Structure formats: C-alpha cells, structure tokens
Amino acid sequence: MSLLDRLPEVRGRLTPARPMADLSWLRTGGPAEVLFQPADLADLQGFLCATPPDIPVFPVGVCSNLIIRDGGIDGVVIRLGRGFNGVEIEGNTVTCGAAALDAHVAKRAADAGIDLAFLRTIPGAIGGAVKMNAGCYGSYTADVFVSARGVSRDGTLIELGHEDMGFAYRSSTIPKGMVLTEVTLRGPKASPETIHTKMEEALAKREATQPVKDRSCGSTFRNPAGFSSTGQADDVHDLKAWKLIDDAGMRGATVGDAQMSPKHSNFLVNRGDATATDLETLGELVRKRVFETSGITLEWEIMRVGRPEKTIEADTQN
Helix, strand or coil: CCCHHHCCCCCCEEEEEEECHHHCCCCCCCEEEEEEECCCHHHHHHHHHHCCCCCCEEEECCCCCEEECCCCEEEEEEECCCCCCCEEEECCEEEEECCCEHHHHHHHHHHCCECCHHHHHCCCEHHHHHHCCCEECCEEHHHHEEEEEEECCCCCEEEEEHHHCCCECCECCCCCCCEEEEEEEECCECCHHHHHHHHHHHHHHHHHHCCCCCEEEEECECCCCCCCCCCCCCCCCCCCHHHHHHHCCCCCCEECCEEECCCCCCEEEECCCCCHHHHHHHHHHHHHHHHHHHCCCCCECCEEECCCCCCCCCCCCC
C-alpha cells in the first residue's frame, strides 16, 4: 500500500513525489513523498487527526532556512498557503497567518504605525520566524511575540503564550509535530514615515553587506556568542561566526557550485548547479576548519532535512 493510500481525503491538495527544489530558496533537494496543501484550518485539523501516527509529518513555510537533502523527505510535508497568510491589525497588535511573509507583515504593520521593522529584512514566513526566534540588529521575534495558535499532531487545537515558547537564541520549544497556523505580535507605536525610513535604511545596509541577490538561506551558522549583530558601529566582532570563518581561511571556499560568499562569509550560496550534498559538504568542511583553528564547533542555523544520497564528509565533533 502506498503512502497516499493511507492518507485521509482532504479538500486541499495531496501531491505524491512532489519535487521540492523549486520551493526551496536554494533551489536544491529531492522530492517530498507526499506534499499536503490544506484548504483551511479545518482541513488541516481533520488531516492530522485522521493520519496514522506512524506517518511522519513535517511542516514547511517558504523553505528560506532549509537545506532539503537530495534523497527527499519521507512522509508528508505540509505547506501552508492561501488561507494562512492573512494579516489583521488592531491597536498595536498584529495577528497574521503563519504563512504570511515577514516582509509583508513588517510593511503592513508600518502602514498602521506599528514598529516591526526588523522583520523587513528577514527572509521567510512568520511561522518560521517564531519557531527559530528570528532576529537581526539586536531585535528578536521573542521581543514582540504575544501568542501563537496551531494544530498538534493528533489534530488538537493549541494556543501558546510567551511563557510556553522557551525562546532562546535562534530557537524555541514548540511542541514536536505541532503546525503553527496563526501568530499575534505586538510592537511599539511610531509614525509610519519613521518606520518606513527605518526599514529602507536596514534594507540598504543589508544589500551593502550581504549577498542578497544570490541563492542563500541567510546566516548559515549561529554566532557562538549567542546573540545577533546589533548593527551598531561599536558592536565587537568577538565570537561572530563570519569572523571565525574568515580566520579559518574559508571565505569564498567552494565545493562544486556551493560557496561561502566572498561578500559575507557566513552565507552559504548556490552559484548555479550546487546539489544539497555540495552545500552540506561545504558547510561541514567549514565547521571542521573552524574547529581546527579556534577550537569552537559552529552550530548550523540552517535546518537540514530529508535523506542524503551519500555520506556527508568532514563532520566535526557533533
């Protein structure tokens, strides 16, 4: 019996052997065994409730922080789309679907005089921003988070408050198997003009220092110091991942068409025809060289999911 035959009927779309490379910002990776795109919350809830518990389920957003391995992803990949990307504003509170893009939320909030400007430069969707506690220039999703709603693996509706999230640097403790569907954020008030100017300045700074036109997932490794850049002139470079990579001589290093960007050495980019194996192999080589030169083991910030087609070389301590 195929996996598709074991799944319940849905009002959304179930697609077997769905290629994932075209959904990935890195344009690499194998297929999802089955891709499920729910029609709405009730469709998602019914699907999770009726899907046998031994079938793995993996939710994705716009895949802006994923290396999808070349062997593909076993089980069901859930991708939220229309019906999960709305944005509603009341006072200084923004409630948005988990599939709403970070940049879109930031712009809608700015129009209403709510400062969520830091989200403007973060690629991806709000669900991923919450899960990874995304942040930049010293601001984090946890700073503006109020609550989140979603569906557990058994189909139960769940609401989580700030105290339930376990926010830390680039992480949270969302229950395993839960699919986030809606998030509420609260930001400080300011004039729309001030916030839009702030966002334009951040975009210009990002374009000047990061390879924004290349295929990448943003920062590849977490800063060992445990916090993001503040963007200020007096921000020290101690224990920043890019500095450790530079010191290891790995700026611009390549494996196939995978490269550590010459513009920002903590950005892993696909120059054209890199495979997921090329990208992950280069990342592991960087970790090995950094450990050899500094004694520090870099931790991946990009998630790597699915089955590799061959063993990844150059692994380090973990």
